[in-house]
Amino acid sequence: MEAARKTTPEPRDGGSGDNQMRYWRLDKRPRVEIEDDCLSLQTTPIPVLAEGEVLMRVIYLSLDATNRLWMEEIENMYMPAVPLNTPMQGFVLAEVAESRNPAFKPGQIAMGLGHWASHVVTDGAGWMALDRPEGVPLDLAFGVLAIAGPTAWFGMMEIGRPKPGDTVVVSAAAGAAGSCAAQIARLKGCRVIGIAGGADKCAWLKDEAKLDAVIDYKAENVAEALTRIAPDGIDILYENVGGDIMDASLANMKLGGTVVVCGLISTYNGAMGGDAGTGPKLFHNVILKRLRIQGFVVLDFMDRYGEAWAELIPWLRSGELKFRLDVADGLDKAVDALRSMYRSGNSGKLMVKIGEER
Ligand SMILES: NC(=O)c1ccc[n+]([C@@H]2O[C@H](COP(=O)([O-])OP(=O)(O)OC[C@H]3O[C@@H](n4cnc5c(N)ncnc54)[C@H](OP(=O)(O)O)[C@@H]3O)[C@@H](O)[C@H]2O)c1
Numbered sequence: 582m583e584a585a586r587k588t589t590p591e592p593r594d595g596g597s598g599d600n601q602m603r604y605w606r607l608d609k610r611p612r613v614e615i616e617d618d619c620l621s622l623q624t625t626p627i628p629v630l631a632e633g634e635v636l637m638r639v640i641y642l643s644l645d646a647t648n649r650l651w652m653e654e655i656e657n658m659y660m661p662a663v664p665l666n667t668p669m670q671g672f673v674l675a676e677v678a679e680s681r682n683p684a685f686k687p688g689q690i691a692m693g694l695g696h697w698a699s700h701v702v703t704d705g706a707g708w709m710a711l712d713r714p715e716g717v718p719l720d721l722a723f724g725v726l727a728i729a730g731p732t733a734w735f736g737m738m739e740i741g742r743p744k745p746g747d748t749v750v751v752s753a754a755a756g757a758a759g760s761c762a763a764q765i766a767r768l769k770g771c772r773v774i775g776i777a778g779g780a781d782k783c784a785w786l787k788d789e790a791k792l793d794a795v796i797d798y799k800a801e802n803v804a805e806a807l808t809r810i811a812p813d814g815i816d817i818l819y820e821n822v823g824g825d826i827m828d829a830s831l832a833n834m835k836l837g838g839t840v841v842v843c844g845l846i847s848t849y850n851g852a853m854g855g856d857a858g859t860g861p862k863l864f865h866n867v868i869l870k871r872l873r874i875q876g877f878v879v880l881d882f883m884d885r886y887g888e889a890w891a892e893l894i895p896w897l898r899s900g901e902l903k904f905r906l907d908v909a910d911g912l913d914k915a916v917d918a919l920r921s922m923y924r925s926g927n928s929g930k931l932m933v934k935i936g937e938e939r
Pocket residue numbers: 644645646647728729732753754755756757758759776777778779782821822826842843844845846847848877878879880922923924925926927928929930931
């Protein structure tokens with residue numbers, strides 16, 4: 582997938598210093614965490630648009646757990662690694678600043694795969710215009726509707742297929758995708774157990790997101806807690822974490838249960854290559870419990886986003902779906918903000934505010 586031009590051949594100001602754009606460049610592939618020398622902030626002139634191109638002024642950058650994986654060469658990855666010495670890629674919400682493409686009008690709001698940058702030049706492929714949903718602030722609309730909400734909705738509805746009364750477990754339940762997935766299951770009549778790290782996140786899940794039960798994996802043994810809270814077993818596991826937390830749920834699945842593999846964030850900092858220390862280690866439960874297990878990538882559902890939005894937008898408007906935004910201020914903060922995600926540092930959907938809403 583490539584939707585944004587990476588080179589800046591013809592500066593509009595002849596390089597005089599006006600009309601500059603800033604961006605994070607990927608200089609080196611991370612080894613474990615995103616080390617300090619992996620990305621650097623660059624400034625370059627905004628280029629003159631070619632026929633068919635659009636200049637997007639970025640307002641919000643979505644930071645997603647998977648961004649760390651895009652920095653690395655990973656076999657069988659769903660998209661090519663970000664090439665070295667090019668702008669780091671990410672999903673952005675932007676205003677059309679200039680357009681030589683009839684599909685985009687100046688002033689329009691659009692979202693798509695862009696760069697960690699103040700501006701993006703794109704041919705518009707992979708971008709969609711976003712009508713501001715009435716009654717939903719723009720930051721909330723972007724936070725839910727771009728990635729987290731559709732991820733949760735397609736994972737839960739297409740793969741999990743919840744029925745009223747089902748016992749559903751969601752890991753990283755206080756995060757962006759997890760909090761939506763857990764509440765979708767609740768809104769479909771399920772009994773929902775969220776797993777999250779820390780008292781504050783667990784209190785939010787109980788008091789605001791109205792989950793039936795929560796497990797603080799930093800304070801208690803998850804397998805024991807699940808045996809106590811779900812003695813008849815788990816019908817649907819919506820997995821975001823992997824490792825020991827996934828093992829605890831696998832051991833507590835009901836016969837014939839379903840495992841939705843949305844993410845394995847505990848393995849992203851250098852362990853995707855198969856570090857023997859990372860789980861799941863109790864995978865034999867897939868056989869013993871006759872489980873249906875399926876992974877998915879939300880990008881495969883992009884042409885069906887409208888189906889998810891048809892439920893998500895009314896839930897947001899009515900307040901039935903609660904969602905927390907964790908917004909870092911300014912492009913400079915992007916790298917530190919993303920790093921914080923792998924240390925439980927974010928509370929809700931992590932985004933960076935780069936430009937003003939108008
Ligand atoms: N399949 C897809 O298409 C798709 C799309 C979007 C997201 N995802 C996946 O969904 C998951 C959540 O992503 P998100 O972007 O919504 O982020 P998020 O849940 O808002 O933030 C990540 C959270 O994961 C938890 N976490 C991080 N490292 C952990 C570890 N080692 N052990 C246990 N928990 C850990 C932390 O919560 P605690 O404080 O609770 O520890 C952290 O706040 C990720 O696995 C991501 O890859 C998949």
